[in-house]
Amino acid sequence: MSTSASASPEPRPPGRVRLEDVAAAAGVSRTSASRVMLGQGKVSDRTRRRVLAVADELGYVTNVAASELASGGSSTVGLLLRDASNPAYGLLFSELQKAGHAAGVTLLSMTIKHDDQGRQQVASLHRLMGMRVAGLIVATGGVTSDQLEPFRDRLPIIRAGRPESSGRIHAVSYDEEDAARRLAEHILELGHTDVAVQTARAEDSYPEFVRSTVMAQLLEIRGATVHRLEYRRGHDAMDESVDLARRGRVSAVMVPSDLRQLTLIRRLHEAGLRTPEDVATTGCDGILPGIDLLGLTTMRIAVEDVAERTIANIARMIGATGTGDDAGSGGSAEAGPGDPAGGRVVHERLPGRFIQGRTAGPPRTTGRTPA
Amino acid sequence: MSTSASASPEPRPPGRVRLEDVAAAAGVSRTSASRVMLGQGKVSDRTRRRVLAVADELGYVTNVAASELASGGSSTVGLLLRDASNPAYGLLFSELQKAGHAAGVTLLSMTIKHDDQGRQQVASLHRLMGMRVAGLIVATGGVTSDQLEPFRDRLPIIRAGRPESSGRIHAVSYDEEDAARRLAEHILELGHTDVAVQTARAEDSYPEFVRSTVMAQLLEIRGATVHRLEYRRGHDAMDESVDLARRGRVSAVMVPSDLRQLTLIRRLHEAGLRTPEDVATTGCDGILPGIDLLGLTTMRIAVEDVAERTIANIARMIGATGTGDDAGSGGSAEAGPGDPAGGRVVHERLPGRFIQGRTAGPPRTTGRTPA
DNA sequence: CTGTTAGCGCTTTCAG
DNA sequence: CTGAAAGCGCTAACAG
Numbered sequence: 001m002s003t004s005a006s007a008s009p010e011p012r013p014p015g016r017v018r019l020e021d022v023a024a025a026a027g028v029s030r031t032s033a034s035r036v037m038l039g040q041g042k043v044s045d046r047t048r049r050r051v052l053a054v055a056d057e058l059g060y061v062t063n064v065a066a067s068e069l070a071s072g073g074s075s076t077v078g079l080l081l082r083d084a085s086n087p088a089y090g091l092l093f094s095e096l097q098k099a100g101h102a103a104g105v106t107l108l109s110m111t112i113k114h115d116d117q118g119r120q121q122v123a124s125l126h127r128l129m130g131m132r133v134a135g136l137i138v139a140t141g142g143v144t145s146d147q148l149e150p151f152r153d154r155l156p157i158i159r160a161g162r163p164e165s166s167g168r169i170h171a172v173s174y175d176e177e178d179a180a181r182r183l184a185e186h187i188l189e190l191g192h193t194d195v196a197v198q199t200a201r202a203e204d205s206y207p208e209f210v211r212s213t214v215m216a217q218l219l220e221i222r223g224a225t226v227h228r229l230e231y232r233r234g235h236d237a238m239d240e241s242v243d244l245a246r247r248g249r250v251s252a253v254m255v256p257s258d259l260r261q262l263t264l265i266r267r268l269h270e271a272g273l274r275t276p277e278d279v280a281t282t283g284c285d286g287i288l289p290g291i292d293l294l295g296l297t298t299m300r301i302a303v304e305d306v307a308e309r310t311i312a313n314i315a316r317m318i319g320a321t322g323t324g325d326d327a328g329s330g331g332s333a334e335a336g337p338g339d340p341a342g343g344r345v346v347h348e349r350l351p352g353r354f355i356q357g358r359t360a361g362p363p364r365t366t367g368r369t370p371a
Numbered sequence: 372m373s374t375s376a377s378a379s380p381e382p383r384p385p386g387r388v389r390l391e392d393v394a395a396a397a398g399v400s401r402t403s404a405s406r407v408m409l410g411q412g413k414v415s416d417r418t419r420r421r422v423l424a425v426a427d428e429l430g431y432v433t434n435v436a437a438s439e440l441a442s443g444g445s446s447t448v449g450l451l452l453r454d455a456s457n458p459a460y461g462l463l464f465s466e467l468q469k470a471g472h473a474a475g476v477t478l479l480s481m482t483i484k485h486d487d488q489g490r491q492q493v494a495s496l497h498r499l500m501g502m503r504v505a506g507l508i509v510a511t512g513g514v515t516s517d518q519l520e521p522f523r524d525r526l527p528i529i530r531a532g533r534p535e536s537s538g539r540i541h542a543v544s545y546d547e548e549d550a551a552r553r554l555a556e557h558i559l560e561l562g563h564t565d566v567a568v569q570t571a572r573a574e575d576s577y578p579e580f581v582r583s584t585v586m587a588q589l590l591e592i593r594g595a596t597v598h599r600l601e602y603r604r605g606h607d608a609m610d611e612s613v614d615l616a617r618r619g620r621v622s623a624v625m626v627p628s629d630l631r632q633l634t635l636i637r638r639l640h641e642a643g644l645r646t647p648e649d650v651a652t653t654g655c656d657g658i659l660p661g662i663d664l665l666g667l668t669t670m671r672i673a674v675e676d677v678a679e680r681t682i683a684n685i686a687r688m689i690g691a692t693g694t695g696d697d698a699g700s701g702g703s704a705e706a707g708p709g710d711p712a713g714g715r716v717v718h719e720r721l722p723g724r725f726i727q728g729r730t731a732g733p734p735r736t737t738g739r740t741p742a
Numbered sequence: 743c744t745g746t747t748a749g750c751g752c753t754t755t756c757a758g
Numbered sequence: 759c760t761g762a763a764a765g766c767g768c769t770a771a772c773a774g
Contacts, residue, residue, distance in 0.1 A: 016503075016525065018767060029745045034769060042743055059521060064501040065436040065445070066767035069750045074436070083465050087660065090461030094454050097482040106498065109480040111468040127477065130435040132387075150430065154387070262661040269664075288660055289458065290633040293640075389751060400761045405753060413759055437751035440766045745774075751766105758761075 017060045026054040037062060068132060076106040077314055078128035082140035084111060086259070088287045088301065092139055092161055095307030103315045108133060112142060122147055129154075134318040137310060141206045145169060156317040158346065160310040161303075162206060170317075170346040172309045176207050178351045179299040180214035183254065183282045186297070186354070188222050190362045192252040192280060195219055196227040196244050198237045198264075200256055208256035211284055215254050236260075238267045245279040246271055251363030258283035258291065258298055265294075265359070276361030286355050297357030302350040313346050388431045397425040408433060439503060447477040448685055449499035453511035455482060457630070459658045459672065463510055463532055466678030474686045479504060483513060493518055500525075505689040508681060512577045516540060527688040529717065531681040532674075533577060541688075541717040543680040547578050549722045550670040551585035554625065554653045557668070557725070559593050561733045563623040563651060566590055567598040567615050569608045569635075571627055579627035582655055586625050607631075609638045616650040617642055622734035629654035629662065629669055636665075636730070647732030657726050666729030673721040684717050 023033035028047055035041040036051040043051075054060075068074045077100070084090040093109070100107045108131060110124045125143070128136065129151060136157045138148065145166035148157055157169050164171035187195060197216045200208035212228075219226045227244055229237035241264060244250045255261050261283030265275055275281050286300030394404035399418055406412040407422040414422075425431075439445045448471070455461040464480070471478045479502060481495045496514065499507065500522060507528045509519065516537035519528055528540050535542035558566060568587045571579035583599075590597045598615055600608035612635060615621045626632050632654030636646055646652050657671030 016767095020767075030768080031745060031770090032743090035744090038769080044743060047743085061497045061500045063440070063503060063767055064498075065439040065503060066750090067501075067769075068436040069434070069440055069752085070767075070769040072750065072769090084455050084461045084468075085465040087456075087458055087461065090455045090458065090464070093461070093464075094456040094482060097455075107481075110478075111465060126432050127435075130432045132434060132436060259660055262664055266664060289630055290659060290661065290665060293633055293637060293665060294661060387751095391751075401752080402754085402761055403759090406760090409753080415759065418760085434751055437766090438753075440768085441751075441753040443753090443766060743774105745772105747772080748770085750769085753764105753766085755764085756762090758759105 016063070017058045019060070019062070022051060022055045022058055022060050025058065026051045074132050074134055075318070076108045076131070076133055077135040077137060077318065078131070078133035079107045079109045079137045080124060080128065080140055080143060081109055081111045082142065087289075088285050088303065089139065089161075091287055091303050092307060095304050096137065096139070096160065096311065099307045099311035103311050105311060105315050105318075107137070112140060125151065135314045137314060156314060158310055158314050158317075161306055163210075163349070164347070167345060170313060172306050172313060172346065172348045172350065174207070174301045174306060175349040175351040176210040177214050178349075179284055179301065180211045180256075181218055182354050183284065183297075183299060184215045184218040184222075187252050187254065187280065187282060187360065188219065188224065190252075190280065190360060192224065192363050194225045194227075194250045194252075194363075196229055196241050196250040196253045198241060198253070198255040198260065199228050199230045201230065201232055204232060205256075211256040212254075215256075236263070238263060242267050242271045242273070245273055250279070252280035252282070252360065254282045256284055258285040258288055258296055261296055261298065261359070262288075262294075275359040278364070280360040280363070282360050286352065291355070291357075295358030296355070297360040298355050299352045300355050301352040305350045309348055309350065313348075387434070388429045390431070390433070393422060393426045393429055393431050396429065397422045445503050445505055446689070447479045447502070447504055448506040448508060448689065449502065449504035450478045450480045450508045451495060451499065451511055451514060452480055452482045453513065458660075459656050459674065460510065460532075462658055462674050463678060466675050467508065467510070467531065467682060470678045470682035474682050476682060476686050476689075478508075483511060496522065506685045508685060527685060529681055529685050529688075532677055534581075534720070535718070538716060541684060543677050543684065543717065543719045543721065545578070545672045545677060546720040546722040547581040548585050549720075550655055550672065551582045551627075552589055553725050554655065554668075554670060555586045555589040555593075558623050558625060558651065558653060558731065559590065559595065561623075561651065561731060563595065563734050565596045565598075565621045565623075567600055567612050567621040567624045569612060569624070569626040569631065570599050570601045572601065572603055575603060576627075582627040583625075586627070607634065609635060613638050613642045613644070616644055621650070623651035623653070623731065625653045627655055629656040629659055629667055632667055632669065632730070633659075633665075646730040649735070651731035651734070653731050657723065662726070662728075667726070668728030668731035669726050670723045671726050672723040676721045680719055680721065684719075 019033050020030055023030045026033065028051060032043060032047055033051050035043050036048050079096060081093055082089050084093050097107055108128065110128060112124050135155050137160050138157060139160040141162050145164065148169055151157065152168050159169060159171040161173055163173040197212055199212035199216065202209040216226050216228055227250060229240045231237040241253045245253060245268065253264060255264055261281055264281055268275060268279060273279055283296055283298040286298045390404050391401050394401045397404065399422060403414060403418055404422050406414050407419050450467060452464055453460050455464050468478060479499065481499060483495050496518065506526050508531050509528060510531040512533050516535065519540055520537065522528065523539050530540060530542040530544065532544055534544040568583055570583035570587065573580040587597050587599055598621060600611045602608040612624045616624060616639065624635060626635055632652055635652055639646060639650060644650055654667055654669040657669045
């Protein structure tokens with residue numbers, strides 16, 4: 001495998017091998033060679049075998065650029081991703097790749113930093129468009145619907161992991177509301193009546209915004225006293241949370257992400273407070289390795305499901321089959337690309353799983369309202 | 372920005388806009404338009420301005436496939452990545468993207484699952500080659516030097532995060548030996564003389580193999596009694612570790628990764644053993660969020676540095692400048708691609724940082740050999 | 743079943 | 759400074 005410089009008379013030059021070279025060496029025309037490589041059309045078994053053998057021997061690999069140019073379309077799907085150092089996004093990325101692989105969809109990934117008010121995002125978007133991807137998966141909140149809209153009628157776009165408000169863009173997302181509800185209900189069941197909820201602004205993190213909003217609302221509806229602590233750049237609301245807990249004003253602090261919960265617990269420890277004895281805490285995500293050791297009470301979001309459904313949808317929209325079968329060369333015309341059969345916009349929400357953990361216990365005061 | 376269907380007489384079709392369209396609308400030739408888009412050659416200021424304006428208005432984006440085909444070379448770098456659900460790889464991925472971005476290098480990422488004895492890897496490699504990337508960054512152990520070798524003389528290849536044995540492939544890696552040494556010395560300093568070391572096989576995880584091997588060797592050289600517990604598929608060596616600890620045969624267990632350390636701690640807890648009171652443990656990586664809360668004693672590998680150096684090297688090799696300047700259109704001939712000035716193979720090892728943590732304390736028996 | 747003939751959209755000599 | 763012409767390597771109708 002490693003040192004196979006044997007029978008070949010000519011010491012094959014390092015330069016790239018063209019299909020034409022393969023065809024010549026196999027004694028057929030470019031067309032036939034092409035057909036073999038594409039696995040389409042009718043080719044005699046002998047021809048196919050020969051071409052394949054020669055191609056392998058010569059180390060031929062299809063020039064994707066030329067291929068796409070000639071055929072007028074790529075089969076790869078662009079993936080706009082957010083900073084994968086966030087474990088939740090890293091996992092989503094992996095799962096998308098895995099699912100894509102299984103479905104025969106090649107993903108072209110591009111991460112973007114979430115600063116720079118969308119300007120950078122647009123640039124990445126353009127590069128992806130320049131590569132003439134067949135579809136687009138957007139797995140970052142940074143890009144707004146407006147920025148996506150102009151491309152919407154050139155290719156199918158689907159958001160992964162975040163709901164989409166625009167009626168023309170597909171989405172497979174985590175059911176944040178369900179997650180928020182279940183966490184809030186858990187806190188209520190434990191008997192907490194005074195709760196601090198760290199809230200995010202929609203423009204900073206939409207998922208966290210939804211989570212925190214729903215949690216706070218549900219708690220209030222059920223008669224609990226809620227302290228909303230909004231955080232933003234340069235103000236993480238942690239000090240206020242710790243302060244409220246220390247003064248006994250709240251017996252539980254709910255935050256909209258596990259990363260924040262870690263920070264919170266850290267701060268509480270520094271202040272000499274323990275979970276769940278002194279204060280109950282909940283987070284959200286459930287992705288971090290070692291979460292069980294930390295005993296975080298949280299929701300595990302359905303990353304695998306979201307990835308799987310996202311790929312399934314986009315694959316259908318671009319007509320990929322993964323086995324090389326043809327998905328019908330005609331029939332995509334006026335309806336616009338990316339419309340699933342019937343022109344309906346996909347809009348799925350996948351629920352997660354509650355993780356009991358050990359950071360949320362009953363309040364120290366026996367749970368009665370001080371009334 | 373969103374609803375700009377104004378002055379244009381013809382309701383511009385949703386289809387792609389070609390450079391020719393731009394040229395026509397601007398009243399110049401394709402050639403001039405091309406020159407403007409490439410930012411090269413001499414074009415009058417008025418022409419440039421007009422072309423740019425029209426291009427923007429029409430929403431023109433360069434067809435990368437056609438461009439690369441015509442110019443015979445892409446400026447993107449392929450990135451072969453391992454499963455990003457592993458936090459260490461997820462972070463490396465992010466950092467590479469970030470560094471690439473800063474250096475003006477576009478990365479084309481592709482993750483691979485680490486099963487399937489390299490067969491899958493080769494397929495991904497081929498796809499990347501098919502995209503005619505200008506260089507290749509390999510950030511996964513799964514791909515062997517032999518598999519890389521055939522492509523070595525077509526483009527520069529650099530390994531990120533893992534050392535490379537082949538003398539022809541570049542590498543920027545973590546200094547695993549240094550990490551192993553420092554951890555082992557820490558254990559020795561604490562007074563441990565009987566230590567279990569979970570070892571990995573080179574073919575399963577080379578970094579973990581090096582770490583565990585070096586740790587064990589150093590411990591032995593210094594006179595400690597080492598129990599090597601090798602793990603492989605279906606046997607994680609955890610039971611043996613717990614058993615040795617419970618029977619007091621070892622006072623410390625060293626494992627070659629934090630993920631494993633988490634598993635170990637979990638198992639120890641289940642067996643009623645605590646760290647560091649009953650047994651000391653160390654891991655390696657230091658990437659996990661919340662590592663401070665868990666108090667893991669470990670080494671933080673230099674992910675950021677590795678990413679930065681990797682990009683710097685590959686950028687130089689492919690002659691990228693990030694500002695669009697030309698790096699000399701001639702001069703790359705016999706020396707082979709990817710050879711840095713002088714033809715030397717890059718081979719950097721970057722040291723990490725020790726993290727004290729709380730999982731490793733002194734042995735319960737006062738540290739004297741039972742002799 | 744196979745080969746021939748045109749391009750895909752862009753970059754690039756080479757003349758104006 | 760600008761345009762005309764010639765492909766890059768491949769696929770896609772068309773004939774054989």
